[in-house]
Amino acid sequence: MSEQRGETIIQxxxxxxxxxxxxxxxxxxxxxxxxxxxxxxxxxxxPSGCGKTTLLNIIGLLDKATMGEYVLGGKSVERISSxxxxxxxxxxxxxxxxxxxxxxxLPVIENVSLPLVYAGFGKLRRLxxxxxxxxxxxxxxxxxxxxxxLSGGQQQRVAIARSLVANPSIILADEPTGNLDSRSxxxxxxxxxxxxxxxxxxIMVTHNPALTTYATRVINMLDGEIDTDxxxxxxxxxxxxxxxxxxxxxxxxxxxEAKEAAxxxxxxxxxxxxVEVAKEDEKKxxxxxxxxxxxxxxxxxxxxxxxxxxxxxxxxxx
Amino acid sequence: xxxxLRTHIKLATSSLRLNRGRTFxxxxxxxxxxASIVLILSLAGGINRLIxxxxxxxxxxxIVVRPxxxxxxxxxxxxxxxASNQYLKSNLSLSDVGAIQRLEGVAAAAPIAVMDGTxxxxxxxxxxxxxxxxxxxxxxxxxxxxxxxxxxxxxKENTAVVGYWTAMQLYGSVEAVTKTFExxxxxxxxxxxxxxxNDPINFNNVDFDNAILANAGFMETLGALQxxxxxxxxxTTGGVGTVVDEIGEKxxxxxxxxxxxxxxxxxxxxxxxxxxxxxxxxMLTLVASISLVVGGVGVMNIMLVSVSERTREIGIxxxxxxxxxxxxxxxxxxxxxxxxxxxxxxxxxxYACAFLVSLLTPFAxxxxxxxxxxxxxxxxxxxxxxxxxxxxxxxxxxxxxxLKYYR
Numbered sequence: 001m002s003e004q005r006g007e008t009i010i011q012x013x014x015x016x017x018x019x020x021x022x023x024x025x026x027x028x029x030x031x032x033x034x035x036x037x038x039x040x041x042x043x044x045x046x047p048s049g050c051g052k053t054t055l056l057n058i059i060g061l062l063d064k065a066t067m068g069e070y071v072l073g074g075k076s077v078e079r080i081s082s083x084x085x086x087x088x089x090x091x092x093x094x095x096x097x098x099x100x101x102x103x104x105x106l107p108v109i110e111n112v113s114l115p116l117v118y119a120g121f122g123k124l125r126r127l128x129x130x131x132x133x134x135x136x137x138x139x140x141x142x143x144x145x146x147x148x149x150l151s152g153g154q155q156q157r158v159a160i161a162r163s164l165v166a167n168p169s170i171i172l173a174d175e176p177t178g179n180l181d182s183r184s185x186x187x188x189x190x191x192x193x194x195x196x197x198x199x200x201x202x203i204m205v206t207h208n209p210a211l212t213t214y215a216t217r218v219i220n221m222l223d224g225e226i227d228t229d230x231x232x233x234x235x236x237x238x239x240x241x242x243x244x245x246x247x248x249x250x251x252x253x254x255x256x257e258a259k260e261a262a263x264x265x266x267x268x269x270x271x272x273x274x275v276e277v278a279k280e281d282e283k284k285x286x287x288x289x290x291x292x293x294x295x296x297x298x299x300x301x302x303x304x305x306x307x308x309x310x311x312x313x314x315x316x317x318x
Numbered sequence: 319x320x321x322x323l324r325t326h327i328k329l330a331t332s333s334l335r336l337n338r339g340r341t342f343x344x345x346x347x348x349x350x351x352x353a354s355i356v357l358i359l360s361l362a363g364g365i366n367r368l369i370x371x372x373x374x375x376x377x378x379x380x381i382v383v384r385p386x387x388x389x390x391x392x393x394x395x396x397x398x399x400x401a402s403n404q405y406l407k408s409n410l411s412l413s414d415v416g417a418i419q420r421l422e423g424v425a426a427a428a429p430i431a432v433m434d435g436t437x438x439x440x441x442x443x444x445x446x447x448x449x450x451x452x453x454x455x456x457x458x459x460x461x462x463x464x465x466x467x468x469x470x471x472x473x474k475e476n477t478a479v480v481g482y483w484t485a486m487q488l489y490g491s492v493e494a495v496t497k498t499f500e501x502x503x504x505x506x507x508x509x510x511x512x513x514x515x516n517d518p519i520n521f522n523n524v525d526f527d528n529a530i531l532a533n534a535g536f537m538e539t540l541g542a543l544q545x546x547x548x549x550x551x552x553x554t555t556g557g558v559g560t561v562v563d564e565i566g567e568k569x570x571x572x573x574x575x576x577x578x579x580x581x582x583x584x585x586x587x588x589x590x591x592x593x594x595x596x597x598x599x600x601m602l603t604l605v606a607s608i609s610l611v612v613g614g615v616g617v618m619n620i621m622l623v624s625v626s627e628r629t630r631e632i633g634i635x636x637x638x639x640x641x642x643x644x645x646x647x648x649x650x651x652x653x654x655x656x657x658x659x660x661x662x663x664x665x666x667x668x669y670a671c672a673f674l675v676s677l678l679t680p681f682a683x684x685x686x687x688x689x690x691x692x693x694x695x696x697x698x699x700x701x702x703x704x705x706x707x708x709x710x711x712x713x714x715x716x717x718x719x720x721l722k723y724y725r
Binding site: 057060062063082083086087088089090091093095097101102103105114115117118119120123162166 | 635718
């Protein structure tokens with residue numbers, strides 16, 4: 001990978017966003033300057049209505065600035081056609097939302113592969129890539145669950161998987177832990193840290209000051225302007241893009257795997273019901289999945305015991 | 319791009335599948351419109367084919383002279399509709415018939431002038447259709463006789479041949495020869511009764527089962543004849559073209575160069591009778607297409623519901639990289655699939671109805687690629703026409719607002 005450490009990828013200069021006209025005029029962003037280097041993990045904090053989300057929307061090409069220049073990857077955004085911008089969103093930008101924003105009618109795997117559809121990947125490749133990324137998040141067994149069959153933390157992890165699936169260089173997270181309890185938000189933050197350590201740039205909006213420990217840079221906003229801007233990691237120490245698989249395997253704690261396994265064993269009945277519901281939507285696949293995801297060990301144990309019994313009988317007959 | 323297209327189609331079908339009941343009902347709206355169009359077109363096609371087979375049966379040496387005015391299409395349509403089959407201002411006369419008969423290469427020429435009137439016998443009077451013609455008609459149409467003989471120049475002028483059902487109604491039996499009836503104060507004697515033909519739709523616009531044939535020469539003394547057409551048979555099939563030209567010239571000469579008539583041969587003959595049906599069926603199709611529009615509005619309505627239902631989804635899709643064009647295509651394909659589904663359903667239902675109707679009528683429904691093309695085309699057009707607005711609405715949604723949308 002030829003990306004240089006500390007290369008500037010986002011540059012906002014004099015960006016303003018105005019809502020309303022005349023007396024009701026109101027600036028969500030006012031003459032905003034920001035330079036983001038590759039590999040930064042920026043936390044944006046500030047009171048409600050100070051323009052944090054507007055900032056993310058502008059960076060994520062969902063919104064247009066009223067004034068000012070936005071240079072993304074060395075190119076002024078104004079000169080990029082809306083179609084190219086959409087393509088850019090699909091390939092280079094990953095969005096994570098507070099309310100997860102999964103499509104309720106699509107199973108997890110198709111939700112995850114959504115950006116790949118618009119990035120132009122074929123179906124088989126899409127599903128394989130989505131399956132891989134879900135594997136990283138320990139959600140592979142739930143590929144064909146519907147979003148509403150997952151817990152909030154799981155949904156957010158699916159959303160993170162979706163934001164990462166196209167291997168984007170920028171991840172924009174708008175209060176990703178806002179709807180989660182502290183345990184789930186801890187898991188989500190660890191995922192984000194992993195992603196960051198893989199060399200991704202993350203800009204995250206949060207209200208929780210405790211989370212700033214994960215960041216390399218903390219920006220406090222007030223009334224559409226930067227109040228304070230603190231870098232905790234020098235530019236040359238920012239993580240470099242490396243082999244993502246290696247890092248994630250190294251970093252993902254084994255403890256959590258064990259915990260989740262325990263959880264799944266706890267609620268086997270619930271899972272059955274869920275699988276039955278899921279059947280209606282994805283009959284064929286779920287049939288496969290049932291075979292796969294049904295507690296294999298238990299089945300094996302059973303069959304083993306049956307074998308043992310039959311052996312014993314045979315012996316008895318003899 | 320091509321697989322993206324497939325993705326759009328898949329997306330559309332899956333979202334339609336999620337709302338099966340809604341999809342079916344919406345498609346039903348379209349299918350009713352399409353079915354009625356199919357029904358009308360196939361039956362009209364059946365009628366047209368019936369007439370053209372009759373002409374084939376009569377023979378390819380048939381020539382028909384009809385009055386026509388140098389009018390535009392619309393004018394002649396209005397004429398045909400208002401004047402029905404009786405050309406009230408016919409510009410053909412018996413002297414024209416005589417002139418045609420005298421031409422070389424003409425074997426027979428018979429006028430047909432239809433009039434309605436009250437016919438009475440000693441103890442009965444009824445409304446009947448009288449056809450003023452001449453003995454040549456038998457040579458041209460080969461009308462089979464049940465009893466008696468056809469009109470003949472050797473017989474008296476006030477003789478008549480009665481159609482099968484008119485005879486039954488007037489005299490209670492087909493043994494009507496030598497019986498008499500009165501029309502406009504004149505006595506007529508029946509010299510023959512026609513065999514039942516059961517051919518109510520034909521190029522003469524005369525139902526011979528329910529008609530009385532009388533001599534044109536005599537009928538003219540009772541009032542001016544409105545000759546709706548002159549049937550001519552050429553001596554040879556090969557000479558039809560020359561005879562057509564000669565008739566044209568001769569009649570044109572007698573009118574001082576004017577051409578207020580038409581000399582038709584072959585498939586042209588079926589046209590006026592056929593065109594009447596075409597016009598009627600066209601009007602019916604127009605009415606049916608109103609139901610298609612209603613169905614289309616249904617599609618538009620349901621698509622708008624779908625768009626607003628999926629506002630958040632649109633926002634999400636845009637956030638993860640869908641362009642406005644992508645969203646537009648997805649929704650457009652959805653409405654297209656809806657309307658094509660309706661078209662297919664309508665096509666099947668329409669033909670089923672046409673076959674049911676054909677059990678009660680003498681003509682079989684007409685199956686053709688044309689009708690398939692028309693229905694396919696209209697349902698496509700309806701799908702695009704009524705799908706474009708919701709699709710544009712979906713595509714132009716602001717992603718940020720859509721993401722904040724709550725149901």
